[in-house]
Amino acid sequence: MPVNKDAEPVAGTRIVVTAWLAKEDWNSKQLTDWLQGYDLPAFGHSDEPYLWLLRGIPEADERYPAKKEFARRVAALLNEQPDVKPTGKRPEQVLYNLLMLCAGLSCSNELADPLFNLLQRHALQGKWRGIDLRTALKAALISNQRDLRLLPFWEDALRDGEQRFLTIDEYDFVEAARLMPPSAVERGSPALDPIGKALKIVTERWEHEDTRGEIFISLAKKVIDTYPGRRMWGRDLLLQAVQQEWPKWAIEIIPGPYPEYISRIIQNVRNSPFVTARSVNGLITHGFVESESKLPREHPDAHSMEEAHKASVKFLCVGA
Amino acid sequence: MPPVFGRMQHPYDNALKAWLASGDSSWQSMARNVMHDHRVSEARADAFDYFVDHPCTSAGLNRAIVDYFEKQIRNRKLPHYVYRAVNENNLITGRTLLPLIHEDVKLVRVLDLNGLGGVYQWANEPVRRKRAWELTLLKFPTAVTDSEVARWLDEQLNGASREQIQRTVFTILDILNAYSLEEPYQPVWVTTRYAFEPHEKDGPERWQEVLGVVSKPPRWVILLSYTVAEAGTLARPTILDAGWNRYHFPSPPNASLAIGGHPMDLRIIPRAISPLPEYIHKQVPHKLTHWTDLDGGKIGRTSSPDPTSLADQRWAHLDMLKDFYGSDVLSWMSSPL
Numbered sequence: 001m002p003v004n005k006d007a008e009p010v011a012g013t014r015i016v017v018t019a020w021l022a023k024e025d026w027n028s029k030q031l032t033d034w035l036q037g038y039d040l041p042a043f044g045h046s047d048e049p050y051l052w053l054l055r056g057i058p059e060a061d062e063r064y065p066a067k068k069e070f071a072r073r074v075a076a077l078l079n080e081q082p083d084v085k086p087t088g089k090r091p092e093q094v095l096y097n098l099l100m101l102c103a104g105l106s107c108s109n110e111l112a113d114p115l116f117n118l119l120q121r122h123a124l125q126g127k128w129r130g131i132d133l134r135t136a137l138k139a140a141l142i143s144n145q146r147d148l149r150l151l152p153f154w155e156d157a158l159r160d161g162e163q164r165f166l167t168i169d170e171y172d173f174v175e176a177a178r179l180m181p182p183s184a185v186e187r188g189s190p191a192l193d194p195i196g197k198a199l200k201i202v203t204e205r206w207e208h209e210d211t212r213g214e215i216f217i218s219l220a221k222k223v224i225d226t227y228p229g230r231r232m233w234g235r236d237l238l239l240q241a242v243q244q245e246w247p248k249w250a251i252e253i254i255p256g257p258y259p260e261y262i263s264r265i266i267q268n269v270r271n272s273p274f275v276t277a278r279s280v281n282g283l284i285t286h287g288f289v290e291s292e293s294k295l296p297r298e299h300p301d302a303h304s305m306e307e308a309h310k311a312s313v314k315f316l317c318v319g320a
Numbered sequence: 321m322p323p324v325f326g327r328m329q330h331p332y333d334n335a336l337k338a339w340l341a342s343g344d345s346s347w348q349s350m351a352r353n354v355m356h357d358h359r360v361s362e363a364r365a366d367a368f369d370y371f372v373d374h375p376c377t378s379a380g381l382n383r384a385i386v387d388y389f390e391k392q393i394r395n396r397k398l399p400h401y402v403y404r405a406v407n408e409n410n411l412i413t414g415r416t417l418l419p420l421i422h423e424d425v426k427l428v429r430v431l432d433l434n435g436l437g438g439v440y441q442w443a444n445e446p447v448r449r450k451r452a453w454e455l456t457l458l459k460f461p462t463a464v465t466d467s468e469v470a471r472w473l474d475e476q477l478n479g480a481s482r483e484q485i486q487r488t489v490f491t492i493l494d495i496l497n498a499y500s501l502e503e504p505y506q507p508v509w510v511t512t513r514y515a516f517e518p519h520e521k522d523g524p525e526r527w528q529e530v531l532g533v534v535s536k537p538p539r540w541v542i543l544l545s546y547t548v549a550e551a552g553t554l555a556r557p558t559i560l561d562a563g564w565n566r567y568h569f570p571s572p573p574n575a576s577l578a579i580g581g582h583p584m585d586l587r588i589i590p591r592a593i594s595p596l597p598e599y600i601h602k603q604v605p606h607k608l609t610h611w612t613d614l615d616g617g618k619i620g621r622t623s624s625p626d627p628t629s630l631a632d633q634r635w636a637h638l639d640m641l642k643d644f645y646g647s648d649v650l651s652w653m654s655s656p657l
Binding site (some may be wrong): 008009010012036037038039040041042043044045046047048051054055089090093100103104106129130131132135138139142143167168169171172175179211214215218219222 | 346347349350379382383386387389390394395432435437438441442445446447449454455458459462463464465466499502503505534535536562563564565566567568625626627629630
């Protein structure tokens with residue numbers, strides 16, 4: 001329905017979306033119409049409708065509540081099971097746009113459960129513009145994780161040789177691990193074990209390629225950049241290297257920045273003639289012990305080095 | 321009573337009246353385009369009418385334009401506009417023995433790299449991703465949104481060496497070519513190099529603006545150039561090929577077929593004094609030389625949004641058409657809204 005006057009495209013969409021979000025007597029039909037390109041401002045077809053809807057979400061202080069309300073309405077449409085009961089004239093377009101809208105909204109409180117239910121139904125099939133709808137589901141799931149519950153799905157989907165409902169590769173796994181909270185109450189913190197596992201898989205799959213270093217650094221850096229200002233990455237990734245038995249070449253290039261005592265441990269690994277995981281892990285553990293003994297007790301990292309030392313010894317013993 | 325496609329038939333009266341009376345320039349523009357686009361043949365109008373529910377409502381006409389575009393244009397290997405049976409009056413090449421325009425004339429396509437998010441997502445599916453694409457797609461985002469795609473392309477292109485940029489453009493064209501083998505993505509909009517050349521130095525905002533393209537910045541944009549022969553069947557566009565797009569503007573009846581349509585220049589001060597030619601063709605494979613042949617490769621990043629109102633843009637365009645083709649234009653379309 002015409003509601004905007006002469007607004008430029010984004011502002012025009014924002015007027016339409018804001019008016020709909022303010023309506024109390026809404027139903028999912030309007031959303032379904034938009035998702036297949038109906039009733040949107042006339043801006044052509046070069047972008048999918050979900051992009052226009054995301055652009056239509058208000059900015060600044062209105063953004064967060066508007067996003068939450070939008071996500072609640074998207075969840076209502078997901079709960080109507082459009083994967084089981086086809087909706088609209090182009091059901092694949094509706095589903096693709098719905099799932100990519102979920103990915104863009106990234107509101108796990110509202111969307112994690114309905115998306116998880118959709119995954120468990122295993123009914124989603126088809127393509128939109130050549131893109132498998134399960135690729136869109138994967139994007140929606142990765143962007144709306146509330147805890148570790150999807151980890152077994154990612155690990156299962158990653159296994160070779162069998163046809164899985166979701167196809168993922170090492171990049172997807174890094175992406176999933178990067179955005180996965182360790183638990184519902186620890187959101188905003190990295191899930192270190194899944195991250196360590198994901199980076200280990202990258203090292204395995206790229207072991208014999210010339211570009212392995214570039215790829216490993218790039219992915220590890222993307223993980224680190226997801227949690228800006230977090231100080232313990234050097235220690236945590238070294239611990240993951242011990243726990244997951246990363247190859248020596250990957251440990252040597254763990255991207256910084258990190259404190260001098262972590263640099264020293266990595267430098268010792270580089271300088272060492274040892275290449276087996278057990279020997280390298282021993283070097284790292286020794287480095288933790290040394291750092292712990294050298295750091296004054298009042299140093300903010302002293303306690304964490306003590307923890308790292310204990311944890312790495314534990315992993316070494318388990319491996320023994 | 322409003323005409324339809326320039327003819328005094330009135331199957332969509334209620335919808336068109338509602339759009340004209342809406343007070344909304346977007347819907348009014350669409351009404352004018354439906355009313356005055358004489359380039360839509362009777363056969364094509366019939367084909368379009370198949371998508372319209374009767375009695376025709378405002379929502380029904382909107383749906384029909386979207387559905388027709390999806391079904392007969394966007395997703396077809398051979399889109400409707402290449403068929404003589406429905407679009408012979410708009411075919412520029414492949415129409416007669418002697419070509420209407422020289423086959424070696426160069427065309428220019430403005431390709432918005434940010435606008436290919438779905439294509440990259442397709443290429444990044446594990447079953448499909450080629451080794452040669454790995455490094456470029458390594459950090460392609462999971463959530464394919466404006467900001468994420470922009471961030472990813474900025475990382476690839478901002479401050480990169482000429483060689484790195486060339487490698488990225490080559491990969492993107494390779495992905496686009498692979499995609500077009502499997503999935504239609506129609507139509508391709510072009511103008512001639514002759515007409516576009518004066519604007520090349522003005523940068524990416526102007527490249528889009530002069531061709532009537534509105535997109536939310538930032539966008540990485542490249543210019544591709546190739547011959548009429550390489551484009552295959554070239555056609556004059558109609559509103560049905562543009563779909564639900566208020567920035568499309570029909571060309572007047574006295575414009576020659578050879579010059580195609582006319583994109584609406586979005587800059588109104590200073591206003592354009594002559595129209596550019598506008599054509600469409602179906603997807604063609606792109607070689608790197610299509611990019612490098614233009615001074616080694618033209619690429620730019622848009623940063624400022626178009627501040628002009630649609631009403632002003634459409635009035636300025638109609639005014640330019642009137643000055644260029646004469647006041648007869650006003651008897652064809654008296655108002656753009």
